[in-house]
Amino acid sequence: MNVEMLQVADAVAREKSVDRELVLEAMEQALKTAARRTYPGLNVEAEIDRDTGEIRLFHVRVAVEEVEDQDNELTVEEAQALRDDAVLGSEFRTALAPIELGRIAAQTAKQVINQKIREAERERVIAEYEPRVGELITGIVKRVERGNVYVDLGRGEAVMYREDLLPRETFRQGDRVRAYLREVRNQPKGPVVFVSRSDAGMVLRLFEQEVPEIEDGTVTIQAIARDPGSRSKIAVISTDPSVDPVGACVGMRGARVQAVVNELHGEKIDIIEWTDDPAAFVVNALAPAEIERVMVDEATNTIEAAVSEENLAIAIGRRGQNVRLASDLSGWHIELMSTGEEKERRHEEVVKARTVFQEGLDVDEAFATVLVDEGFFSLEELAYCAAEDIAAIEGLDAEIAQELQKRARNVLLDQALKQGSEEAGSAVTLLDLPGMTREIAEQLAAREMTTVESLADAAGDEIEDIEGLSREEADALIIAAREACGWFD
Incomplete structure (x- = not known):
């Protein structure tokens, strides 16, 4: 016994x-x-x-x-x-x-x-597979249930859900499968190993296996955007100027990239050279379409790209795939338009900016046109740029630049105060308070105090550091604001 x-x-x-x-x-x-x-x-x-x-x-x-x-x-x-x-x-x-x-x-x-x-x-x-998350792993299909594939890894079992498979990809019991180890999750019924063939990491690891320059660090994959089973875009960069990153990934007669394509059942792969210049990178990412012009708007993280009419469909791609992948790859929101639409939009922007300058700055059309030609399209750009940028325009000097900025800021201040009062349902603005000046109101607006109500809720020590305002004057303005709001009625 x-x-x-x-x-x-x-x-x-x-x-x-x-x-x-x-x-x-x-x-x-x-x-x-x-x-x-x-x-x-x-x-x-x-x-x-x-x-x-x-x-x-x-x-x-x-x-x-x-x-x-x-x-x-x-x-x-x-x-x-x-x-x-x-x-x-x-x-x-x-x-x-x-x-x-x-x-x-x-x-x-x-x-x-x-x-x-x-x-x-x-x-x-957990001890065996958790450290291997992010690697490629090979196993034998154990069973298929409701579209989910269960894989025998030898010393454990993994599951590959239907959404982790490539479209139209099927497996049968006994098939050998290579997949990306996506996650190991410890659940009440036991640990579950999740693998995927649709994850972007699958493309990354396949290229690491096929391209020695990626494995040794000479070439780096900076970003991947993938539409599983259809198309992937990868952005690569080389740390060695003598090594072409795109050529290294393609290989002799396309042998390296073709090996990856074969593993992914014909999924097309676009290899793009990475660059820090967002405009140039987006132009590369939208290939094979030829881009005529790009406009970068960092404030909204948007890039507008203009293409010819015959290239517009190519740039968009089937069901918007090309522009969507380019956007995912670059991290920028890409707006595509034809060159004709781009010209029309630019014309509308010029007319709008010129009208704003004429009405807001009290200048004639010719003067407003000069400002637009120099790249100014809004009062905000004019009000808060360096005065030297305006003074550098031919025919203008520092005195005119200061006056233009003063007028622009006054217009913006009036707009902010009016909007704040309307939203608060008040007929009184900050400028209506006794002792209030435009300089003080502008600094208050910069602190998001654009209404009499917001000033009434403030304390003296919150605004006493405003330039040109003493503590006594700050308290007096707050009392005036509270009186205007009817606090003492």
């Missing part, structure tokens, strides 16, 4: 791919649980000899200051009577007679062992 115990432990360890010692510890725990039925109330420990398989049971008592459990505790004096070197906390083990495992005890022991082994399997799966 004792030797058979060790043989069983060895067999279970091999079958479950867990450590033999862990199986023996589980058996000891099971024996301990079963022994409690025979020795109720006693603190029992079980041991299995690792060489002979002999099972030994012990009653364990602990030396304490004050005995509360007569069965499992004894005083220090009693302990020292049994052993001279006994101290507080010393353990005393007394051998117990072996137990007979009845049907219920055996069933309980089996449950304990199975639970311990399941916990060990969980820890093994």
Whole structure:
């Protein structure tokens, strides 16, 4: 029986791919649980000899200051009577007679062992596969259920959901599959390994395998945008000026990129050279379409690209795929238009800007046209640019530049105060308060205090650092604002 115990432990360890010692510890725990039925109330420990398989049971008592459990505790004096070197906390083990495992005890022991082994399997799966997240992994299809593919990895099982497959891709039991290890998730029923063939990481790892320059760090993949099964765009850069990153990824006669395409069942791959210039990068990303002009708007993270009528469909791509992937790759929102639409829009912007300048700055059409020709299209751009930029325009000087900026800021201030009052439902603006100046109102507006109500809610120390405003004047303005709001009625 004792030797058979060790043989069983060895067999279970091999079958479950867990450590033999862990199986023996589980058996000891099971024996301990079963022994409690025979020795109720006693603190029992079980041991299995690792060489002979002999099972030994012990009653364990602990030396304490004050005995509360007569069965499992004894005083220090009693302990020292049994052993001279006994101290507080010393353990005393007394051998117990072996137990007979009845049907219920055996069933309980089996449950304990199975639970311990399941916990060990969980820890093994997590320890083995969690460090490999982000790698390519190969396995054999174990079964297919409701479109989900379950893959035998050898020392664990992975699941590849339907959305992780490439479109129109099917697998049968026994098929060999290579996929990207996306995630290892520890769930209540056990750890689950998730793999994918549609993840962008799949493309990255395939190129790392096929392109030595990527593996050694000479070429780096900066970004990937993917429409699984249809088309991918990758942006690459080289740290060595003598190495062409695009050529390295394509390979001799396209051998390297073709190997990736074959693994992905014909998915088209566009390889683009990365550049820090967003306009140039977007032009490259929209290939094969030829871009006529681009306009970068950093404030809205938008790039407008103008193409000829015959290139517009190519730039957009089938169902908008080309422009969508280019946008994902670059991180910019791309707006495509034909050159005719672009000219019409530019004309509308010029007319609008010219009208705004004429009305807001009180200048004639010719003067407004000069400002637009120099690249100014809004009062905000004019009001908050460096005065030297305006003074550099032919025919203008520093004095005119300052006057233009003053007028622009006054218009913007009036607009902000009017809008704030309308939203607050008030007929009184900040400029209507006694002691208020445009300079102070402008600084308040910069702090998002554009209404009398917002000033009334402020405290004196919040605005006393405004240039040209003392603490007493700040308090007076706040009191005036509160009076205007009817606080003291």
